[in-house]
Amino acid sequence: MGRFRRTLVAAALTATVVVGTAGWASGSSQLPVTGPPVGTAAWKAAGLPDPARMTVGRTAAYIAGLSPERQRELVRNHPDVLGNLDGVPLALRYAANSRTAPAAFAGQQVLAYDPRGRGQAVLVYGDLATARHVAVIVPGSDTDAGHLGRLVQKATALREATGGRTAVIAWAGYTTPVGVGIDAASGELAEAGADRLVRFTDGLRAVGAAEPAVFCHSYGSVVCGLAADRLKAKDLVAVASPGMRADDVAALNTTARVWAAKDATDWIDRIPNVEVAGIGHGTDPTAPEFGARPVPAAEARGHDGYFTPGTDSLRAFAAIAEGDDLR
Structure with missing residues (x-):
């Protein structure tokens, strides 16, 4: 009965996404590395x-x-x-x-490369050893060692927006969902990814790198939510988030500043912010009751437009990465 219930909820969530994204196909199940x-x-x-x-x-x-x-x-x-x-x-x-x-x-400066599964890679832009500020971008679905284009674009855009002062890490260091399906609606891949992300930020501290601001896009924000209470980070930024598996900022149990951004044209806004039988990711981080600091995103377009050069969201991300307060 429990399995049947999970399947029904997953089907409902997936159907909502497919309709809201002009028929984006469901994804295949993945095993985490x-x-x-x-x-x-x-x-x-x-x-x-x-x-x-x-x-x-x-x-x-x-x-x-x-x-x-x-x-x-x-x-x-x-x-x-x-x-x-x-x-x-x-x-x-x-x-x-x-x-x-x-x-x-x-x-390229390759900080990690794992050929298992679809492949994982971590790339660094800038001098991580000497940079006063560090940012890590945690991507969402459909990112792996062979599909890094969008993640690299985000990383290089953020670095350029800081005038090259911030070292930016493109962290494709976990098994992401493929498309929209049960993996994207559940937290299993995110749980495995959270453990890897925590160990990664522990490693940054061990080699003397600056404590990072972590930008968590789409399903990546689920990873960050599950890692938050163990993560060595000064900022957590939920971007285009389906939820962080927490009711509010307090439930994340983190000392990091928590931010959230979502533009009005993003299809993620059509995802039901529920969590039932392990399916769904809970409260929208941009909802006032969640308590995150708002990031302006009026100039962003769609689900992947937040790091587009010239947008208010990218300017805000650059300020956050450099330790500024938008208030």
């Missing part, structure tokens, strides 16, 4: 510590205790593991991932 990186068996066979048992802090301490020669050896022999361990110094991760990432990433 979890666990230690590819190459872990060879890493452990070489007598190296099990990544699955290492906290970010222990990872940072272990790598810091190695000689430069030993660190370079790990880059050569175990790049698939080293490049994906949060807490490893930035330069080592960039060097490792330059060996494992496909040719399409040549010349």
Whole structure:
């Protein structure tokens, strides 16, 4: 009976989205990528510590205790593991991932690359080691290592809007839903993504990067909502959100400033803000009762227009990334 109820609710939510988005097709079910990186068996066979048992802090301490020669050896022999361990110094991760990432990433600062499933990648724009301000963009559905175009556009637009002062991270570091279907309506992929996002921000702190402002687009805001109470962030910005799986800001249990943006032309506004039997994501973060700080978005258009150069929303995002208050 419970399963039947979940199916009915999911069907109703999906139908609402399909009608509201001119027939966007339902998506296929995805399995989240979890666990230690590819190459872990060879890493452990070489007598190296099990990544699955290492906290970010222990990872940072272990790598810091190695000689430069030993660190370079790990880059050569175990790049698939080293490049994906949060807490490893930035330069080592960039060097490792330059060996494992496909040719399409040549010349980019690749902070993580995981080929499993549809593939995940984390790209950095700017000098993450020295930037006074850092922003992380967490994308929604249909984003993976082979489909980064829109995410990269958002990241580069935000960096340019800050005059190049903010280092921006395009974080395609979790398994996103494909299209609109049960995955997009449920929180299972978001729960797995939240764990990965928390570990990632722990890793930023471990290598001395500035505490980030995290911009969470669409389903990415569900990820951020589930991670909020553990996330090392100074700001959380819910953009085009279907809900954050919280009734209000207080329920997020975060010390970060919480913001929300939604434009009047965004189809996400047609999504029912309910959560029943694990389906749906709850209160609209732009609703007054949620208590988030409003972000102007009158000049944004559609579901993906918030980072468009020249819009009020992008100007506001740049100000938030640099620690300003819009009030």
